[in-house]
Amino acid sequence: MRYSGLKVITEGLFGNKGWRPAWRDPAPKAEYDAIIIGGGGHGLSTAYYLAKNHGMTNIAVLEKGYLGSGNIGRNTTIVRANYFLPGNSEFYSHSLKLWEGLEGELNYNVMHSQRGLINLFHSDGQRDAFVRRGNSMINQGDDAILLDREGVREHLPYLDFDNTRFPIYGGLLHPRGGTARHDAVAWGYARGADKRGVDLIQNCEVTGIDVENGRVIGVQTTRGAIRAKKVGIVVAGRSSQVAAMAGMRLPIESHILQAFVTEGLKPVINHVVSFGMGHFYISQSDKGGLVFGGDLDFYASYAARGNLPMVEHVMEAGMTLMPMIGRAKVLRSWGGIMDMSPDGSPIIDKTHIDGLFIDCGWNYGGFKAVPASGWCMAHLMATGESHAVARRFKLNRFATGHILDEEGTGSQHNLH
Amino acid sequence: MRLNCPHCGPRDRREFYYYGSADYLNRPAADAALQAWDDYLHNRDNPAGVTQDLWYHEQGCTAWLKVKRNTVTHEILSVEPVAGGAA
Numbered sequence: 001m002r003y004s005g006l007k008v009i010t011e012g013l014f015g016n017k018g019w020r021p022a023w024r025d026p027a028p029k030a031e032y033d034a035i036i037i038g039g040g041g042h043g044l045s046t047a048y049y050l051a052k053n054h055g056m057t058n059i060a061v062l063e064k065g066y067l068g069s070g071n072i073g074r075n076t077t078i079v080r081a082n083y084f085l086p087g088n089s090e091f092y093s094h095s096l097k098l099w100e101g102l103e104g105e106l107n108y109n110v111m112h113s114q115r116g117l118i119n120l121f122h123s124d125g126q127r128d129a130f131v132r133r134g135n136s137m138i139n140q141g142d143d144a145i146l147l148d149r150e151g152v153r154e155h156l157p158y159l160d161f162d163n164t165r166f167p168i169y170g171g172l173l174h175p176r177g178g179t180a181r182h183d184a185v186a187w188g189y190a191r192g193a194d195k196r197g198v199d200l201i202q203n204c205e206v207t208g209i210d211v212e213n214g215r216v217i218g219v220q221t222t223r224g225a226i227r228a229k230k231v232g233i234v235v236a237g238r239s240s241q242v243a244a245m246a247g248m249r250l251p252i253e254s255h256i257l258q259a260f261v262t263e264g265l266k267p268v269i270n271h272v273v274s275f276g277m278g279h280f281y282i283s284q285s286d287k288g289g290l291v292f293g294g295d296l297d298f299y300a301s302y303a304a305r306g307n308l309p310m311v312e313h314v315m316e317a318g319m320t321l322m323p324m325i326g327r328a329k330v331l332r333s334w335g336g337i338m339d340m341s342p343d344g345s346p347i348i349d350k351t352h353i354d355g356l357f358i359d360c361g362w363n364y365g366g367f368k369a370v371p372a373s374g375w376c377m378a379h380l381m382a383t384g385e386s387h388a389v390a391r392r393f394k395l396n397r398f399a400t401g402h403i404l405d406e407e408g409t410g411s412q413h414n415l416h
Numbered sequence: 417m418r419l420n421c422p423h424c425g426p427r428d429r430r431e432f433y434y435y436g437s438a439d440y441l442n443r444p445a446a447d448a449a450l451q452a453w454d455d456y457l458h459n460r461d462n463p464a465g466v467t468q469d470l471w472y473h474e475q476g477c478t479a480w481l482k483v484k485r486n487t488v489t490h491e492i493l494s495v496e497p498v499a500g501g502a503a
Contacts, residue, residue: 249455300469302488307490342457399454
C-alpha cells in the first residue's frame, strides 16, 4: 500500500477501514542468506539497503523485543553533518544527504525538519575552533555559517547573552541540521525492507552465534536455530553481550545518557541549540515539548535510568542558557544505553570470524547516522569491503593507532 | 547512587570520579605483546550485571577505590581501597 495525502483523505471519508499492517509478522525460516541481529534503526536500515542496493532479499532481522524498542524509540532526534575529522566528515555528510531524500525514498513521513542547528561559543579560542570546524564542513560540501553575537541574537533572542561564566560570543549555524521523528525512521525502514521481502522477526532473542572452522554458520535463538553464512551484529548498547557469544571482547563500554521532555508549549525554540560548555542541547518537538539533554552520567551502566546529579546539572545548564524555560514542567525523562567507544567514533567492520560483521560504537550520536550506517553496513555485508565513507571505522583501530578522536580528548573509555 | 567509602562512610556519587574498569589494575609488562596492551586499554567485558571498576574519591579522602556493583540495578556490592595505590 502506497501512502499519500489522497489516501489519507479517502480513508478518512470511509471510516479508515482500508489500512493494513505496515509489515508482515513472519515465522523464522530455517535458513537465510544473511541475518541482522537487532531491529533498531541501524539494523532496519541495514536490512533495507541490503535488499534495495544489493538485491539480497532472502534475509532476516532478528529482534528480541519489538521493532524500534531501543535507542531509536527514545532519543533527542538530532540530524546534522557538522563533523571535523576526515573519516567522520564524509560519513555524516553522506548520511545527511540520505536523510534529505528519505521521505520520498521510503514513502513515509519521517518529519525531517531542517530547522537549523546552532553550536554556541563563549571565548576567542572556541571561536577559532568553530571557524576551523565550519571550514571543514564547507570543504566537505555541507553548510556552515559563522554568527557573531548579534547574529546569534537574531536567531535566538531569548538566550542570556551576558552570563558571567559563559557570555555568548557567537555560534556556528548549520542550516541543514535539524530533527526528525525517531519512531517513524524505524517504521519507514521496516516497512520498506518488508516490502522487498525481508523477514522482520520480533520477540526472537539471539542466544548464541554458531561458528565452525572460523566461519559463522548461523545463530541460536529463542525461536530455534537459524542458519546463515552472513551475520551482522547491530545491537548498540548490548554489543558486548552479543559479541561475547562469538568469543569477542569489544572496545566498548556501555554508559547511561539521560534526556528530558517537557509538557507541550507553543512554538518557542525554532532551532536545535547546543551549549557545549554546559553540556546542554535543546530543541522543540512538533508536539511542542522541549526535548533536551546533557552529558553521560559517566559510569558503565545498563540501568536505563540515571542519577539525580546529572538531572540537576542539565536543568542548571538549561536555566543558565535560557532562563525562560524555567517555568516549563518536565513531563518525563529516560536513560538510554550508549555503546561508547574509546575515541568516541563508531565501528562498522568485519570481525576475525568469516561472515560475521559488526556495527556498533555509536556513542551518544547514533540517530543521525541511521541511514548511512545501514548503507555502509549493507555494503560491507554484501561485498565484504568497507564502504568508502566508512573505511576508517575499523574494529582494530585502537590497536593500530588510527583513532578518530573528534573531540581531541584522547582514546580512553571515560573521556567521551 | 552512594558509595560507601571505607574511610569516609557513605558519600554521594558527586564526590567520586569514575575511572573505568578494574582491568586497569592489571597493567601488562612494558614489553608485553601489543594484544595485551590493547586488551588493557580498550577491550572490555562490559558486563550487564556484576562488574568491578575504579573510582577516585576526589572530593573526599582522595583514595582510589575498587567498587563491585551491579550495572543493571545500581546496587553497590562492595567498596574497598585499591591496595598500594595502583592505577
